[in-house]
Every structure is written in C-alpha cells, then in structure tokens.
Amino acid sequence: MVQLKDIDWIGSTVLVVTPFVALYTICYVPLCWQTAVWSLAYYYVTGLGITAGYHRLWSHRSYEASKAYQWFMAIAGAGAVQGSIKWWSRHHRAHHRWTDTDADPYSAHLGFWHSHFLWLFYTEESRKGKGKVDVSDLNRDPVVMWQHRNFVPLMLFTAFVLPTIVAGYGWGDWYGGFMWAAITRLVVVHHATFCVNSLAHWLGETTYDDRHTPRDHFLTALVTMGEGYHNFHHEFPSDFRNAIKFWQYDPTKWLIWLASTVGLTYNLNMFPDNEIQKGRLQMEAKKIEALKAKLNWGVPLKDLPSYTFEEFRRLVKEENRQLMIIEGLIYNVEEFTDHHPGGRIFIKSGIGRDMTSAFNGGVYNHHNAARNLLQGFRFGVLDGDVPDLAKSKDE
C-alpha cells in the first residue's frame, strides 16, 4: 500500500502539471513555423540524448565515444528532465537485471501505468534496497559525475532557458519558445521515453525470448526513436542496435553509426549474428510446436497395441475388420474406403494385406496428403514379418 510519505511530491507535481500546460499550449498558443521546426529539432536532440547517450552509451556501454560526443550527450540528455545519467542508468540497470520482479523499478507486472510513469511518484526512500546493481564505472566517469553534481542548474538551462532564448533571440517568439519548444516538447519527450518501459512491454512480438515481458513492435520504435525493438534489446543489451534489419526504424542506431564514420564513436558492439539467429529460430520453432499441438496427428506410436501377422489376419477374416498394413503399421480404413480419391477398388484390394509397395509407387506414389491422412487411421503396430504372399504386387 502506498503511503503519502512515499510520494515524491516535487517530481509528481511536475509530471502531472506539464501535460496540462502542453494541452493548453496546443489549444491556445500560436505556433509559427520557425518554432515548430525548432521544437521538433530540439525534441530529437534531447530524445537522442536519452536513447543514444543515457541508454546505449552509459547504461549499457554498447559502444565507446569521444569526449566531445559524451559532453554533447550529457548536456542534451539533461534537457529531457529524466534525472542525471547516474540516477537514470542505475534504475535502468536494475530494470534489466531484475526484469518483471519486485526489484524491477518499472516492473510491467505492476500494470501499464506503473511502468509508464507512476513508478516515478515514489521517493528514493521507498525504493531503497531494491534492485542493487554495479555502477562503479559511472562513479569513475568524469563526464557522468560532473553532470550528476550540476544536474539541477544544467537541467533548468537546457530544458527551459535554452529552447526559449533560441526562439526569442532567433525570431522573437519568446512565449512560443517557452510553451512549445520547452514545455510541450518536454512532455512529448517524457512520454516517448516512458513508452519504452510501458508500451514496449505490452505490444508486439517476443522474437527472441518469451520468458519476460519485453516485445518488439514498429509502433513503439516510432515513438521511442528506435527503442521499440525491445525484445531484442533485453536479449542482447550490449548490442548498440535495437533494430537489426535495415528497414526497421532505429534513428538512435543510425546516429551512433553516423558518428562512428567521423570518429566520434567507436567500438560499436554487435552480438554474434549466429547467436541472434539461434534465439529467433528457437522462438519460431516454439510457435510451430504450439500450432502443431492444435492438430490431430493420430494416436502416438508408443500408445498403439501390437499385433502379430496371424492376429491381424484373424481380425480381418473372423471379425471382418477393414485393416491393411503400410510400412509396419496397421491401419483401419473402414471409414475411408468410399472416400479414397483413387477409388474404392484399390482400397478393397489391400484389405488383409501389406500394401507398402503399392502405396509407395508400386501402384501410385502417394503425396503428403495421403501420408497425413494415414495417421488418423492408425490401429496397431505389426509385431514381426509379413509372409511374402500377403505383400502387394506392383501392378
């Protein structure tokens, strides 16, 4: 049960109030084209600061980067108002290590809205002791520690002051700059990032592993700058990519790769393709097995009774059973005689005999359809050999 003292009142107020301000902006604040372009551009800058910087560089160390790139990402990410790199990465590593458990800060098992943003309402105190992870590398990182120490003024400047003064000095739209490029842009970046923890655990395919909730979906990728191939990401978190196909939307990967062509990023980590394909095929095989289980494949061989040839003949002669032998198995064709696509006569001629040769080309080489049908007619397993006289002739 959540107690009042467990609530982080400042963070919660910001999270609740900003969407209403954004709604007011959309309805009543005029938007000129320069501010529209700037808001969109700054949305990408701050969003990529989170996905390429906070997430793939610092939380997962999936690639390395020059100092200039690191400073840029640390400053850009601060403008997304999602805590410092150190704070963010600690929670994110806990999320990966303890996915879907009580120690997962944004466990999808606690509901869509909990994983989307309600988890942020709880104070640090109430989360203490849960999901411990190693962040010693971050503590040693000078860029990360500088950003952590100076986070509040840096965040206020990059999230609110910078977008406003660019629009103000640039084309005289101080009010629009603040309402659109600062507040509304921030709300969109917030909820886009939050979708990685909520939507990406609800919508789509479990392409590589279905033991946990992360899923792959194009729509989530679209709103999260490519982070929507989340099943892949949880399976191979050290890979700098989230999408591995060229046609899948992953602008974060494109940026990291582009930066590598001019030396700003390097050592881009990719999980061996052989292992990726293994995971994918295992899941495909599982899906096929589930589909197979829905079909009737006949009585399993191990459950069939055994009959000697003499017992088989007695059943045919004395009890008038419509049985024939094909490849060591006895089939009851009683119901099938009148439906045989090859005609009644051929089936009748096989009763009480071994028709292996005729069935397999001696008379007609049957297709898969016939072999599948046969499974439904299983009657028993033949114990021993068939006398030559009872075998079909090729005619």
Ligand code: HEM
């Ligand atoms: C229970 C056993 C059998 C089953 C389930 C079965 C099933 C079928 C099926 C589904 C076809 C359609 C084509 C295909 O799928 O290959 C077919 C065609 C045919 N079957 Fe059978 N069959 C059986 C036994 C036999 C036997 C013992 C003979 C011969 C002695 C025979 C002779 C033929 C011939 C000649 C055709 C071709 C018909 C045509 O296309 O004109 N079948 N059978």
